[in-house]
Amino acid sequence: MASFDPSAGAELLQGLTTLGVAAAKGILGCSAGRVRIKADGSPVTPADETAETILRKGLAQLAPNLPVVSEEQAQRPQPAAGANYFLVDPLDGTREFIAGRDEYTVNIALMSDRAPALGVIVAPALGLIWRGIVGRGAERVKFSAGRVSQPEPIHTRDRPAGELIVMVSRSHLDDATQRYLDDLPHTGRIACGSSIKFCRLAEGLADHYPRLGPTHDWDVAAGDAVLAAAGGSVVGGNNQAIAYGTPKLVVPTFFAWGGPVPTEGVLKAGH
Secondary structure (H helix, E strand, C coil): CCCCCCCHHHHHHHHHHHHHHHHHHHHHCCCCCCEECCCCCCCCCCHHHHHHHHHHHHHHCCCCCCCCCEEECCCCCCCCCCCCCEEEEECCCCHHHCCCCCEEEEEHHHHHHEEEEEEEEEECCCCEEEEEEEECCCCCCCCCCEECCCCCCCCCCCCCCCCCEEEECCCCCHHHHHHHHHCCCCCCEEECCCHHHHHHHHHHCCCCCCCCCCCEEHHHHHHHHHHCCCCCEEECCCCCCCCCCCCCEEEEEEEEECCCCCCHHHCCCCC
């Protein structure tokens, strides 16, 4: 796959959906069990490792020629400029999973020339899937007992003239983001874990999701793809496209919007 053709992505999207549901089933079959703390201070559980194994095996069968960059890899390939690769977070929201909340996800993104082209986000405990191909639209799917419903198209909503609904992290609300939120007038806030925050924007239930603290590529890319496919946008701190595929695979800052980036600037978005 030298370059990604969106018109030919439906079959791949379906295969990744099936694989995401398999990983979700693996997670639901695990307890938090023994929690191990990684070198970066983040927790990992047997559920993370189970989903990682399922996804890597499935991706090797689905697209054997494409590299996989995943959170739990000991050694990660450095994506070459112009290359296609998968970017995976087998269990996004591990802290929510450990706490017994249902706000955790499986994130799968197909990257093309270091930009998200396709995204699948599966919420195992909610029985929901959000997926999309950039330029081709987004949809929500329900699943239960291995059965998947007919997809329902989703789209971002028009930015309201009054109160702006902002998604905020339940477990990672850093001081810089808090100060930014305090400067936004007329906002309502919804606390949530994992990449579900992107999905709420994509389905028109919220308007903005800022993150002024560092995250990793695999935390953001699938949500970026789904939101862009639904009519939204995600930009970095300079209001330009996020630079994925950097040596440390870190996204320093991002702003997700349920629509175009406001022309008047992010700090005035609530006016």
